Amino acid sequence: MAADDHHPHDHDHGSELSEMQLRVRALETILTEKGYVDPAALDQIVENVETRIGPHIGARIVARAWVDPEFKRRLLEDATEAANTMAGFDPVAAHLIAVENTPQTHHLVVCTLCSCYPSSVLGLPPVWYKSAPYRSRAVIDPKGVLAEFGVKLPPEAEIRVWDSTAETRFLVVPMRPAGTEGWSEEQLAALVTRDSMIGTGPAKSPEEVKR
Amino acid sequence: MTNSVHDMGGMHGFGPVEPEPNEPVFHERWEARVRAMQRGLGATGLWTLDGFRAAQEDLPALTYLASSYYERWFRALERQAVKHGLVGDDEIAAGRSLRPGIRLNRKLTLEDAKANRSGRYDRPARAPARFKEGERVRTRNLNPETHTRLPRYARDKAGIIEAIRGVHVFPDSSAIGAGDNPQWLYTVVFSARELWGEEADPTVSVSIEAFEPYLAPG
Numbered sequence: 313m314a315a316d317d318h319h320p321h322d323h324d325h326g327s328e329l330s331e332m333q334l335r336v337r338a339l340e341t342i343l344t345e346k347g348y349v350d351p352a353a354l355d356q357i358v359e360n361v362e363t364r365i366g367p368h369i370g371a372r373i374v375a376r377a378w379v380d381p382e383f384k385r386r387l388l389e390d391a392t393e394a395a396n397t398m399a400g401f402d403p404v405a406a407h408l409i410a411v412e413n414t415p416q417t418h419h420l421v422v423c424t425l426c427s428c429y430p431s432s433v434l435g436l437p438p439v440w441y442k443s444a445p446y447r448s449r450a451v452i453d454p455k456g457v458l459a460e461f462g463v464k465l466p467p468e469a470e471i472r473v474w475d476s477t478a479e480t481r482f483l484v485v486p487m488r489p490a491g492t493e494g495w496s497e498e499q500l501a502a503l504v505t506r507d508s509m510i511g512t513g514p515a516k517s518p519e520e521v522k523r
Numbered sequence: 524m525t526n527s528v529h530d531m532g533g534m535h536g537f538g539p540v541e542p543e544p545n546e547p548v549f550h551e552r553w554e555a556r557v558r559a560m561q562r563g564l565g566a567t568g569l570w571t572l573d574g575f576r577a578a579q580e581d582l583p584a585l586t587y588l589a590s591s592y593y594e595r596w597f598r599a600l601e602r603q604a605v606k607h608g609l610v611g612d613d614e615i616a617a618g619r620s621l622r623p624g625i626r627l628n629r630k631l632t633l634e635d636a637k638a639n640r641s642g643r644y645d646r647p648a649r650a651p652a653r654f655k656e657g658e659r660v661r662t663r664n665l666n667p668e669t670h671t672r673l674p675r676y677a678r679d680k681a682g683i684i685e686a687i688r689g690v691h692v693f694p695d696s697s698a699i700g701a702g703d704n705p706q707w708l709y710t711v712v713f714s715a716r717e718l719w720g721e722e723a724d725p726t727v728s729v730s731i732e733a734f735e736p737y738l739a740p741g
Contacts, residue, residue, distance in 0.1 A: 332551070332553050332594065332597065333551070333552070333553045334618075335597065336553035336556050336557055336560075336597060337553070337556075338615070338618035338619070339560065339597075339600070339601060339604070339610075339615070340556055340560060341618070341619060341620070342610055342614050342615070342618075342619060342620050343560060343563070343564070343604070343609075343610070345619065345620035345624075346609070346610070346620050346623065346624030346625075347623075347624045348563070348564065348567065348609060348624055348627065348630065349560060349563040349564065349630070349631065350563075350630070350631065350632065350633060352633050353559075353563060353631045353632060353633045353635065353636040354556065354559035354560065354562075354563055354631075354636075355559070356633055356636035356637055357558070357559040357562045357563070357631075357636050358549075358555040358556070358558070358559050360636065360639045361548060361555075361558065362548045362549070362555070364639060365639075402639045402640075403640060403641075405641040406641070406643045406644070406645060407644065407645065407688070407691075422532075424530065424531055424532030424533075424674050424676075425529055425530060425531075425532075425576075425672060425674060426529065426576055426579070427592065432641055435548065436548055436558075438542065438543065438546050439543060439546060439550075439592065440540050440541060440542045440543070442592045443537075443540065443541075444531055444534075444537040444588070445537040445538050445539055445540045445541070446540045447531040447532065448531040448532065448533065448534040448535070448537050449535075449537070449540070450532075451532045451533055451676060451718070451729050452532070452533040452676075452715075452718075452719055454727055455724060455727070457540055460539055460540050461540070461542070467726075468726070469726065470726045470727070470728070471724075471726055471727045471728070472712075472727075472728050472729075472730070473727065473728070473729040473730070474730055475532065475674065475677075475729060475730065475731045475732070476732065477672045477673070477674060477731045477732045477733070478644075478672060478688070478691060478694070478708050478732035478734070479644040479691060479692070480688055480708070480710075480732050507542075
């Protein structure tokens with residue numbers, strides 16, 4: 313990190329970022345010049361994570377589970393297999409596991425060791441999910457963490473925290489909001505937030521989407 | 524390293540969780556390039572995903588804590604590239620290639636990237652699972668100096684096998700270049716009281732995904 317040492321008093325946010333830009337660009341130049349990476353392939357990777365994956369995929373899966381009991385049964389049994397019967401997105405990662413929130417049990421997903429996350433159905437994880445506050449506290453104080461997200465559970469509800477310590481990935485199926493009887497899958501999918509599929513929030517209410 | 528600062532479960536003092544409204548996928552373009560380079564170099568097969576995680580865990584503790592997520596990735600990526608002979612320290616310092624690249628068996632092609640497939644970590648079983656669903660187990664008190672996925676807060680704790688997840692690549696081996704060494708993987712659930720003591724919330728339970736070598740009969 314010789315470059316760091318040149319400007320010991322000049323570490324405001326902006327200069328640090330521009331230094332990272334320079335270092336990252338230099339590494340990519342070296343890797344490309346040496347023939348290790350194809351910049352077009354790297355562009356495609358970026359495009360995949362920015363446009364092809366995202367919580368819209370998980371939302372469609374959850375909405376299908378809400379309207380189709382047989383699909384929900386299969387989803388809870390083998391989420392990868394069930395999700396991959398749905399058309400319109402890339403094959404989801406192997407070892408996807410769906411867990412269902414009920415009035416009795418609330419599921420919350422974390423990776424205390426790094427940032428493991430069901431990216432093939434939710435997109436890349438948000439910064440807070442990868443941050444020390446969430447990783448440290450989700451397993452010891454899940455109620456406190458949920459309170460910070462504005463989630464208050466009935467006192468008798470059980471909380472189950474899933475620490476993603478292997479390549480298994482967890483998708484929470486939130487509870488279907490009241491007042492959505494007769495809604496189409498597409499309408500329902502608009503209620504399914506990213507946080508509701510991590511366990512840090514409920515699905516939106518019909519009032520919230522009308523607003 | 525196993526007992527390093529990345530193993531954060533149960534620590535205090537990091538402050539509140541701070542969600543960012545309408546967060547972009549990447550905050551800076553260099554973050555996207557780091558992510559893509561990691562995928563690109565990972566495809567060479569010179570190191571594994573677990574090896575990349577271990578490289579981050581091996582960063583000096585203060586560097587790990589002071590770096591943003593993709594800064595950690597970048598530092599780990601640079602270290603891996605140098606360690607595996609892809610790039611010289613002199614080239615990093617010069618910011619350009621000073622000699623031809625080494626021969627690679629595999630590279631990420633545009634077609635691979637377009638296919639957007641994720642890796643598989645399950646492997647055929649070579650022996651029956653040692654534990655069954657519902658069985659009481661105790662996690663072992665392991666403190667290897669190399670990579671492990673048994674978090675500190677869940678060592679030497681009594682739990683229940685909730686599910687058997689099949690046979691998977693064993694990160695403790697894969698991270699150090701010792702091959703897949705596949706092992707049975709289980710979801711093991713603990714009460715919060717077992718993990719955090721009598722004062723803990725009785726309505727809370729926590730599970731980990733535990734490889735068979737992490738477990739002993741309960």
